[in-house]
Amino acid sequence: MADAAVELVVRSTRVITPEGTRAASVAVAGGKITAVLAYEAEVPAGARLEDFGDDVLLPGLVDTHVHVNDPGRTEWEGFWTATRAAAAGGITTILDMPLNSLPPTTTVDHLRVKQEVARTKAHVDVGFWGGALPSNVKDLRPLHDAGVFGFKCFLSPSGVEEFPELDQEQLATSLAEITGFGGLLIVHAEDPHHLESAPQHPGPKYADFLASRPKDAENTAIQNLIGQARRLDARVHVLHLSSSDALPLIAAAKAEGVRITVESCPHFLTLTAEEVPDGATEFKCCPPIREAANQDLLWDALADGTIDCIVSDHSPSTADLKTGDFATAWGGISSLQLGLPAIWTEARRRGHSLEDVVRWMSAAPAALAGLARKGAIEAGRDADFAVLAPEETFTVDPAELQHRNRITAYAGKTLHGVVKSTWLRGTQIADHGTPTEPTGLLLERQN
Numbered sequence: 001m002a003d004a005a006v007e008l009v010v011r012s013t014r015v016i017t018p019e020g021t022r023a024a025s026v027a028v029a030g031g032k033i034t035a036v037l038a039y040e041a042e043v044p045a046g047a048r049l050e051d052f053g054d055d056v057l058l059p060g061l062v063d064t065h066v067h068v069n070d071p072g073r074t075e076w077e078g079f080w081t082a083t084r085a086a087a088a089g090g091i092t093t094i095l096d097m098p099l100n101s102l103p104p105t106t107t108v109d110h111l112r113v114k115q116e117v118a119r120t121k122a123h124v125d126v127g128f129w130g131g132a133l134p135s136n137v138k139d140l141r142p143l144h145d146a147g148v149f150g151f152k153c154f155l156s157p158s159g160v161e162e163f164p165e166l167d168q169e170q171l172a173t174s175l176a177e178i179t180g181f182g183g184l185l186i187v188h189a190e191d192p193h194h195l196e197s198a199p200q201h202p203g204p205k206y207a208d209f210l211a212s213r214p215k216d217a218e219n220t221a222i223q224n225l226i227g228q229a230r231r232l233d234a235r236v237h238v239l240h241l242s243s244s245d246a247l248p249l250i251a252a253a254k255a256e257g258v259r260i261t262v263e264s265c266p267h268f269l270t271l272t273a274e275e276v277p278d279g280a281t282e283f284k285c286c287p288p289i290r291e292a293a294n295q296d297l298l299w300d301a302l303a304d305g306t307i308d309c310i311v312s313d314h315s316p317s318t319a320d321l322k323t324g325d326f327a328t329a330w331g332g333i334s335s336l337q338l339g340l341p342a343i344w345t346e347a348r349r350r351g352h353s354l355e356d357v358v359r360w361m362s363a364a365p366a367a368l369a370g371l372a373r374k375g376a377i378e379a380g381r382d383a384d385f386a387v388l389a390p391e392e393t394f395t396v397d398p399a400e401l402q403h404r405n406r407i408t409a410y411a412g413k414t415l416h417g418v419v420k421s422t423w424l425r426g427t428q429i430a431d432h433g434t435p436t437e438p439t440g441l442l443l444e445r446q447n
C-alpha cells in the first residue's frame with residue numbers, strides 16, 4: 001500500500017468481490033476504493049483501520065425502486081426517514097420513483113423541486129426516475145438531459161390521479177421518443193382489460209383480492225411490452241414481476257435479443273398468499289403476492305438469470321389507509337430496511353449464496369441504472385459497503401424501523417443477517433441500525 005493518499009483501510013476475512021469471496025483489505029482514498037489487497041497488507045501510516053473480523057463486507061446495496069413520496073405525501077414517507085431506513089438496512093443508493101410525491105417527477109421543474117427537498121436530507125445517495133404520462137412526451141428528453149435514470153409508466157391505473165396510465169398507442173409514442181435518445185422505460189405491467197374483467201369482491205379476504213389481480217393481467221401486459229420493445233429495438237424493464245407464467249415469455253425474448261430486464265421484490269420471494277391473514281392489508285400490493293408454487297418458479301428464474309434484480313418497491317402509506325378491506329386499502333409494502341435479511345433468509349434456505357444475493361441486490365440494479373461507480377468492491381468504485389453478520393438472527397420489531405410509518409408485513413418474523421454497519425464513500429452512515437449524519441449526494445445518469 002504505497003499510495004500516500006489512502007485514508008481508510010477496511011478489512012474482513014470475507015469480502016465479496018466480483019471474483020468471489022476472500023479475506024482482503026480494501027484501501028479507500030477520497031471516498032473511492034483504490035485497491036483490494038491481501039488481508040494482511042500493511043496499513044499505510046496515517047490511514048485508519050476498520051477490522052470487521054469474520055463479518056462479511058459486501059458492496060452497499062442499490063435499491064432502484066423506492067417511493068419516497070416527498071414532497072406532497074410526506075406523511076407516508078420522506079427523504080429523511082426513507083434514507084435513514086436504507087442506511088440502517090445496508091443500502092447505500094436509492095432511486096426514487098416519480099409518483100406519489102406532489103409534484104410527480106414529470107417535468108424538469110418538478111425534478112428540481114424534488115432535488116431541493118432531498119438535498120439536505122439524504123443519508124444515502126439518491127437518484128430519480130422520471131415519469132411518462134399521456135401528456136408529457138415533450139418533457140421526456142429535457143428530463144433525460146437533466147439526469148433522470150429513465151422513465152416509469154403504468155399501463156393500468158396507478159392509484160393516484162395525477163399519474164395516469166398509458167394506453168398501447170401512448171406507450172408506443174413514449175417508447176419511440178425515449179428510444180430516440182437512448183433512454184430506458186420501466187413499466188408497471190398489468191393489463192387494464194384483464195383487471196376490469198376480473199371478479200371484484202371487496203372485503204377482508206385475501207383470496208378475493210388475489211382473484212382481482214390475475215396473472216393474466218401481468219402476462220398480457222408483458223407480452224405486449226415485449227412486442228413493442230422488439231418493434232422499436234427499445235430498452236425496457238419490467239417492474240415488480242409477480243406472475244411466474246410470464247417467465248417463459250421473458251426468457252424467450254431475452255434469448256432472441258430483445259432488450260428487456262426484470263426485477264422482483266422481497267415480498268414476492270419471501271411471503272406467500274397462503275399465509276396472508278384475512279384483513280391483513282399490510283400485505284397488499286399490486287401485482288399481488290401469489291402462491292408458494294409461483295414463488296418457487298420466481299427463485300428458479302433468479303437462478304437462471306431470467307429475473308435480473310431484487311429491489312424493494314418500498315411503498316408505504318399511513319396506517320389509516322391500510323384498512324381491513326383489500327379492495328380499498330393502499331397498495332404498497334414497506335420493506336426498505338428489511339430487504340437484505342428477508343432475501344438472505346430465504347436465499348440461504350434455498351441453497352443460494354450471499355454472492356448471489358449481492359449480484360441480485362447490488363451489482364444488477366447498479367447495472368440497470370448505469371451506476372458504474374456502484375455495485376461492486378473493486379478499485380475505482382465508490383467505497384460503499386454493508387457489513388453483515390449473515391449467521392446472526394433477529395426478530396423484526398416494527399419499533400426498530402426507521403420508516404416513517406412502522407407498518408410491516410414482516411413483523412414478528414425471525415430473519416438471518418444482521419447489518420452491523422453501513423458505509424457511504426468511506427464514511428460510516430449507520431451503526432447497528434442507527435443512522436448517523438446525512439452525507440448522501442444527489443446522483444444523475446452518467447451515460
Ligand SMILES: [Zn+2]
Pocket residue numbers: 065067097313315
Ligand atoms: Zn412501485
